[in-house]
Amino acid sequence: MHYLTAGESHGPQLTGILEGFPAGVKLDLDQINQQLAARQGGYGRGNRQKIEHDQIELVGGLRHQITLGSPLALVIKNIDHAHWSKIMDPISPATSENTLRRVERPRPGHADLAGGMKYGHKDLRNVLERSSARETAMRVAIGSICKQLLQQLGINLVGYVTQIGSVTTDTTKPLAVTEIEKQILQNDLRIIEQQRVKEVHDLIDQTKRAGDTLGGVIRVVVENLPAGLGSYTSWNTKLDAKLAAAAMGVNAIKGVSIGDGFAAAANLGSQVMDPIIWQSATGWSRSSDHLGGFEGGMTNGMPVIVNAAMKPIPTLYKALPSVNLLTHEVQKANVERSDTTAIVPASIVIESVIAITLAQEITATFDGSNLQRLQQQLTAYREELKNY
Ligand SMILES: Cc1cc2nc3c(=O)[nH]c(=O)nc-3n(C[C@H](O)[C@H](O)[C@H](O)COP(=O)(O)O)c2cc1C
Ligand SMILES: C=C(O[C@@H]1CC(C(=O)O)=C[C@@H](OP(=O)(O)O)[C@H]1O)C(=O)O
Numbered sequence: 001m002h003y004l005t006a007g008e009s010h011g012p013q014l015t016g017i018l019e020g021f022p023a024g025v026k027l028d029l030d031q032i033n034q035q036l037a038a039r040q041g042g043y044g045r046g047n048r049q050k051i052e053h054d055q056i057e058l059v060g061g062l063r064h065q066i067t068l069g070s071p072l073a074l075v076i077k078n079i080d081h082a083h084w085s086k087i088m089d090p091i092s093p094a095t096s097e098n099t100l101r102r103v104e105r106p107r108p109g110h111a112d113l114a115g116g117m118k119y120g121h122k123d124l125r126n127v128l129e130r131s132s133a134r135e136t137a138m139r140v141a142i143g144s145i146c147k148q149l150l151q152q153l154g155i156n157l158v159g160y161v162t163q164i165g166s167v168t169t170d171t172t173k174p175l176a177v178t179e180i181e182k183q184i185l186q187n188d189l190r191i192i193e194q195q196r197v198k199e200v201h202d203l204i205d206q207t208k209r210a211g212d213t214l215g216g217v218i219r220v221v222v223e224n225l226p227a228g229l230g231s232y233t234s235w236n237t238k239l240d241a242k243l244a245a246a247a248m249g250v251n252a253i254k255g256v257s258i259g260d261g262f263a264a265a266a267n268l269g270s271q272v273m274d275p276i277i278w279q280s281a282t283g284w285s286r287s288s289d290h291l292g293g294f295e296g297g298m299t300n301g302m303p304v305i306v307n308a309a310m311k312p313i314p315t316l317y318k319a320l321p322s323v324n325l326l327t328h329e330v331q332k333a334n335v336e337r338s339d340t341t342a343i344v345p346a347s348i349v350i351e352s353v354i355a356i357t358l359a360q361e362i363t364a365t366f367d368g369s370n371l372q373r374l375q376q377q378l379t380a381y382r383e384e385l386k387n388y
Contacts, residue, residue: 143352
C-alpha cells in the first residue's frame with residue numbers, strides 16, 4: 001500500500017492517491033470529515049482555520065460506499081485559494097501583479113532557506129506553500145481511511161497530547177484507548193488531566209501575547225495488534241523503525257520514542273523488561289509495557305506506544321532576526337499568519353500516519369486484496385498465536 005499527496009497551501013486543492021487498499025471496505029465519509037475537523041481544531045490555532053472547512057471528496061476507487069481495490073483518489077479544496085487565486089494560479093505566466101507577496105526573509109526553523117538553496121527559488125513562497133503543514137490534512141484523510149480498516153480488524157488507536165510547552169499533562173497509569181478517547185473529548189487540548197486545562201490555556205494565551213510559540217509531546221496508543229508484525233531479520237523490516245520514520249515525517253517533529261523511550265536509558269534492566277506471562281485462556285502476554293509493544297522490531301502483542309516531540313512553531317509574530325535573500329541586509333524574518341501552537345492538530349496527524357503505517361504492514365503481511373480474506377487470515381493467525 002502506497003500513498004502520495006500533492007498540492008500547495010494556498011493552491012486550489014490538496015490531492016491524494018492511496019494505492020493498494022483492500023476491496024470490500026465500507027468507508028464512512030463522516031468519520032473522515034470528523035478527523036479533518038479535529039485536525040483543524042485545538043486551542044492555539046491561527047486564523048486560517050476560520051476560513052477552511054475541510055471536507056473530503058472521494059473521486060476514485062469507491063463505488064456505493066465500498067472500496068473497489070483500485071487506487072482511492074481524494075480531494076480537499078482550499079477555500080482560502082479564492083483569496084490567492086492570482087498569486088497561486090498554476091497556469092497564467094508570472095506578471096508583476098500576480099507575483100506579489102514574495103517571501104525573501106527566510107524564517108529560522110522553517111523550510112524557507114534550505115528549500116530555496118536546494119531548488120534555486122528566489123521567492124521563498126515557492127518553498128513555504130508546500131512545506132506548510134496544510135498538506136497534513138490529506139495525510140489525515142488517508143489515515144482515517146486506514147483507521148477504518150484497522151477498526152474492521154479489531155485494532156484501535158488514538159493520539160493525544162501529553163505535554164504542551166513545559167507543562168506535562170500525562171497520566172501516571174496507562175489507560176485503554178476508549179478511556180483515553182473519553183477523557184480527551186472533554187477539552188480542546190486533547191489532554192487527559194482536565195484539571196490542567198486552565199493552566200495550559202493561560203500558557204498559550206500568554207505566549208501568543210508575547211508573539212512567541214509553543215511545542216509539546218504527543219502519544220499514540222494502539223491496542224490489539226497481534227504479535228509478530230515487522231521482523232528482526234533485517235534493519236529495514238523493523239516495524240518500530242517504520243513507525244518512527246512516519247512520525248518524524250510530520251512537520252515540526254524533532255523526536256520519536258517507543259514506550260518508555262529515553263527514560264528507559266536511565267533505568268535498570270530489571271525495571272524496563274516486561275515480564276512474560278502465559279495463561280491457558282489467553283495465551284502469551286506481559287505484566288507491563290515499558291517497551292511500548294516492541295521487541296526485535298516486532299510487535300509483541302502488548303499495546304504499541306509511540307511518543308513524538310514537536311518543536312515550537314517556527315513563525316513568530318515577534319519576528320526573529322534573519323537576512324534578506326536579495327540584499328543580504330539583516331532584517332526581521334517574514335511573518336506569515338501562524339498558529340501559536342499546533343500540538344492538538346499534530347496529535348491527529350501522528351495518529352493518522354501511525355494508522356497508515358500499520359495498515360501498510362498488515363496488508364503486506366497478509367493478503368490485503370480483499371477485506372473478508374484479510375479478516376479470515378488475521379483471525380487464523382491470532383488463533384495460531386494463542387496456541388503457540
Ligand atoms: C498541524 C501543524 C500546523 C503547523 N502550523 C504552523 C504554522 O502555523 N506556522 C509555522 O511556521 N509552522 C507551522 N507548523 C510547522 C511547520 O510546518 C514546520 O516547522 C516546517 O514545515 C519545517 O519543517 P520541520 O519543522 O519538520 O523542520 C505546523 C506543523 C503542524 C504539524
Ligand atoms: C493551513 C494550515 O496550517 C498552516 C500551516 C503553516 C505552516 O507553516 O506549516 C502555516 C499556516 O499557514 P497560513 O499562512 O495559510 O495560515 C497554517 O495555517 C492547516 O493546518 O490547514
